[in-house]
Structures are given as C-alpha cells and as structure tokens.
C-alpha cells in the first residue's frame with residue numbers, strides 16, 4: 001500500500017491504542033489541532049480527549065507526567081513538537097527518565113515513549129531546525145531511535161511501546177511527506193541494530209534519518225560513475241550497534257559519516273572514535289565526516305542549504321576519497 | 323517569616339493514637355540523629371539533609387494515607403520513607419552504600435525508593451518531582467484507582483517553573499495529587515522574602531483553582547486533620563488539594579552549611595516549640611502519656627535505630643562487576 005511517513009506513524013499509534021487501552025498520546029496540539037505536523041490528525045475523534053490529550057505549553061510538566069504515568073502502569077506516547085522545545089523538558093528526560101531505574105536499584109522502570117521532530121530544511125532558522133538527537137544519545141539510560149524508512153516509522157513505535165525503558169524517537173520533519181510502499185502487515189521491527197540497506201564494495205556511507213535519503217541519492221549518482229557505495233542506516237543512536245558498523249568498515253575499508261548534526265562532540269565523532277578503537281586496522285584511509293556547519297541554522301535558503309550535507313557534497317566527498 | 327505557635331491546644335485523641343504518633347516522630351528524630359553521627363564518623367557520605375524539626379509534617383500526612391497511596395518526596399526524605407513504612411534497616415544500609423539498601427546503594431540519602439510501600443523516590447532536582455507526581459496520579463485516575471499521590475516539596479520549589487506547570491495541569495486534569503509544601507522558611511540560605519514576590523504560598527495554589535490550606539506544620543494533629551480532609555476530597559474524585567505546612571528546620575540545610583543566614587537565637591526559639599516537645603507537653607497536660615511510657619517508646623526506637631546500624635554495617639558492597647546494571651531493564655524486550 002502507498003503511504004506517507006506521517007501516515008505510517010499515525011497508523012502505528014492508532015493500532016497501539018486499539019490494542020492496548022493503557023496507551024495514550026499526550027502533547028501540545030495533538031488533539032484539536034491534529035498535531036503540529038498532522039501526525040495525530042483524526043485520532044481525537046476516534047479515541048477521545050482522555051487518550052488524545054492536548055497539553056498546555058508546559059514541556060517539562062507533560063514530559064514529566066508521561067514519566068510518572070509510565071512508572072505507574074500506563075504506556076504514554078509523549079509528543080514534543082520539536083527537539084529545540086524538548087530542551088525545556090531536558091530536566092525530566094535527563095534527570096528522571098534516564099536515571100530512575102538506576103537510582104532505584106532496578107525497582108522502577110520507566111516505559112515512556114517520547115517522540116519529537118528534528119532537523120532543518122524548511123527555513124525555520126535557529127530555534128526550530130537543529131538536529132540534537134546526538135545530545136540525547138550521550139545519555140545512558142535512554143534509547144534513541146531515528147527512523148528513516150516507512151517500515152521503521154511504523155515499526156519502531158510499536159517496539160518502543162513494548163520496551164521497558166524510556167525510548168526517544170526522532171522524526172526528521174522533512175520526511176513526514178515522504179511517500180512509498182509499505183506492506184500491509186508491516187509490524188514491529190528490532191530497535192537494537194543498524195542495517196546495511198545498500199550493499200557496495202568501495203566505500204561505506206554511515207548515516208541515519210534524512211541523511212540516509214541523501215546518501216541513497218548520492219549512491220545512485222556514484223553508481224553511474226562506477227563507484228559502488230554501501231549504505232549503513234544506523235537506525236538506533238543509542239545503544240550504537242558497533243558490530244554492524246565494524247562489519248561495513250571491514251568490507252569497504254573506507255568510511256564517510258553523514259550527519260546533519262554538528263561534528264564537534266557529536267554522534268559522528270563518537271562513531272569515528274569507535275571505528276578508530278575497534279576497526280583501525282580494517283581502514284584504508286582515515287574516517288571522514290560530513291556534518292552540519294558549526295553555526296546556528298541560518299534562515300536564508302541558500303545559507304541553510306550549505307549548512308548541512310547535501311547530495312552533491314556527499315558525491316564530491318566520496319570522489320575525493322576514492 | 324512565620325512564627326512558632328506557642329499555645330498548647332488540648333488534644334482529643336486516644337492514648338494509643340497519641341503514643342503511635344509520638345512513636346513515629348521519635349523514630350524519625352532518633353534515626354536522623356544517628357545518621358548524623360554516622361556521617362561524622364565517615365560511614366555516610368555525600369549529601370545528608372536532615373528533617374529534624376519537621377517530623378510532624380511527614381507523620382501527620384502519612385497517617386492519613388493508605389498503603390496503596392503513593393509518595394514522592396525530595397532529598398530530605400528519610401522521615402517520609404520511615405513514616406510510609408520503608409524499613410529503617412534498608413534506609414540506613416542505603417546510606418552506607420550497601421547492596422541491602424532500599425535502592426541497592428545506587429541512590430544514597432537523596433534517592434530512597436521502595437516499590438512495596440509505593441515510595442517513588444527522593445528527588446534531588448528542586449521541583450523536578452512535581453510533574454512525576456501528577457503523572458503517577460494521572461495513571462491512577464486513568465486506571466480508575468481511588469489512590470492518592472502525596473507530593474512533598476519545600477517552599478524553594480515554588481519558584482520553579484515545574485511547580486506552576488504541575489499545579490496547572492493537576493487542576494486542569496483533576497488528578498488525585500496531595501501537594502504538601504513544607505515551608506520551613508529557608509531554601510538553603512535564602513529566606514522566603516528574598517525569593518518570592520507573593521509570600522503566601524497557599525494563595526498561589528488557590529490561583530490555580532486548587533483548594534488549599536495553611537497548616538501549623540509543627541502540630542502533628544493539625545497536619546493529620548488537614549490531610550484527612552484533603553485525602554477525602556481527593557478520593558471523592560474532586561481533584562488535587564494543597565497544604566502549606568509552616569514548619570522549621572532545626573539543623574543545617576545539609577552537613578555542609580555554616581548557617582550564616584540565620585541567628586542561633588532564632589533556631590533556639592523554634593526548638594522550644596518543636597513538634598515533639600510541644601506534643602509531649604500537650605499529652606502530659608491531659609495525662610495521655612507518662613515519663614515511663616516515653617522512656618519505653620525511646621527504648622523501642624533506640625533498638626530499631628541501633629539495629630539499622632548493625633544491619634548497614636554487616637551489609638555487602640555490591641560487586642564492582644555489577645557497575646553497569648540498572649541502566650536498562652534486565653527483562654528483555656520480547657518481539
């Protein structure tokens with residue numbers, strides 16, 4: 001069936017709510033407005049205001065309420081409009097969601113799911129466009145998912161709801177309209193492993209989220225020029241799947257990490273370090289990275305474009321490396 | 323700054339009830355005195371925030387709660403844990419960093435947890451546990467359970483955004499939360515008048531349409547009566563309730579505090595009207611307790627406290643090989 005990324009998430013929420021009355025959705029404008037990215041459109045009519053719960057502009061409180069409800073038998077899906085706004089709830093995510101299992105010596109787990117939009121590409125400037133998922137991937141106790149495909153958009157949420165621990169799902173906002181085929185019976189997917197989505201022998205493009213789609217386009221251009229790129233979709237930023245990363249390193253010996261987040265102290269730095277620590281002797285050349293320019297996201301279209309890796313910059317970088 | 327109530331009002335309770343309340347307050351007092359001693363001797367490390375002077379609040383509130391009711395508290399929570407039924411042994415062992423501690427030595431004094439008594443933790447982010455309380459209560463409400471979640475916090479938390487966000491949502495969604503503000507006049511060294519434009523805290527709660535009362539937090543009976551009213555209101559499905567308990571902390575904020583911000587005489591004055599001292603006077607006035615009975619309670623309490631130290635001393639240190647446990651749940655996701 002033809003479906004968009006947005007619809008895949010909506011279907012997943014709908015199915016989870018039909019199956020389990022403990023699941024509910026909560027966040028700013030998820031109900032009457034239909035979701036600021038229209039993900040939850042029509043769900044209010046179907047499930048009512050108790051379970052499609054509009055919240056006031058109180059990120060810290062409603063994320064914390066999700067955590068508390070999760071500790072006490074419910075399965076909340078908390079939607080935060082964007083990752084920039086999640087910083088108002090950073091206290092709850094870092095100091096409660098990520099720590100309570102540990103601080104309680106294993107007594108209380110926190111099965112909350114927190115979804116939010118991430119990334120740029122819509123000229124929304126420096127308070128709405130960043131890719132901060134790497135920050136959250138820094139934190140032990142959290143699981144950080146970055147669905148790039150329709151299959152993952154649908155399946156990761158299902159698995160996240162079954163997970164006993166806090167799971168953060170980052171949905172790149174430029175992907176909501178992405179459309180494609182998804183099998184009718186698409187269901188839960190693993191939320192532990194990276195996936196090699198394109199086999200190749202010359203170079204490994206290691207990426208996630210929107211970066212995956214740019215790498216696919218780049219790989220097609222490169223293929224026409226005789227360069228055979230492998231693409232590894234990380235899928236999960238925490239815990240990182242070292243084994244699959246090292247597998248592709250071993251196979252191609254060349255690695256380019258593509259991430260819209262900043263390189264300094266970012267997830268690409270972490271991946272590069274791990275390759276250095278565990279796969280150094282499989283490398284034919286130093287690991288290379290393309291990341292966001294080290295600047296708050298500019299508004300102007302041409303500046304925003306060059307502030308993150310694009311298909312042509314990926315192609316150019318790969319050619320430089322081969 | 324509020325002042326101690328100097329009038330010894332008559333009490334109208336049974337002897338057994340009177341002795342039960344006194345026993346609970348003494349357990350907290352003596353347990354914490356011992357904890358301070360253990361701290362000085364180096365057995366307890368990190369932060370240790372004593373509740374001494376404020377015992378009437380935890381005891382009065384808990385006495386109005388049921389076992390299935392939940393509690394969320396701050397880093398100053400030994401008293402709440404004891405009063406809710408967490409064992410003295412497991413609390414002392416926790417502070418000694420032992421595996422037998424209620425949080426297996428992962429939490430320490432500020433993070434006591436206990437699933438059996440529904441003690442959802444001491445939280446050391448001022449204001450950070452208010453949203454949790456509303457969430458715990460929301461879950462009870464959505465599951466049609468007639469359960470109260472009591473949330474304790476100091477008046478310092480009132481300045482945090484999370485306080486306001488949480489009160490608004492608790493009222494908006496009519497969640498069964500009992501908010502208990504323990505107003506001891508100081509947030510570390512900052513007196514209330516240095517931090518709040520509106521110093522009447524219960525008025526703030528009222529502005530969120532939450533029924534609220536000011537209570538003499540040094541009077542265990544006044545606290546219990548207010549808590550009973552509050553719990554009845556909450557259990558009848560009418561939403562949250564707010565109690566501002568005016569109290570006073572006799573000890574330093576934590577073990578690192580030179581107490582430059584208040585006069586010794588102020589502390590001494592308050593001690594004269596302390597929750598245990600006044601209660602004993604009132605009981606004696608009405609022949610509800612004798613010196614011998616007090617002594618017997620003290621002996622019981624001393625035995626419990628000494629036993630907790632022995633238990634903690636003989637506890638085990640968790641194997642270093644277990645360092646990385648409890649970051650993620652050990653029951654694996656089945657798919």
Ligand SMILES: Cc1ncc(C[n+]2csc(CCOP(=O)(O)OP(=O)(O)O)c2C)c(N)n1
Nearest residue numbers: 398446447448476477478479506508509510
């Ligand atoms: C968010 C946050 N800011 C600052 C601190 C440091 N701190 C710990 S306790 C405290 C004072 C809190 O006072 P109050 O809420 O009145 O409670 P009390 O200690 O008097 O019981 C402060 C500032 C903290 N733990 N959390």
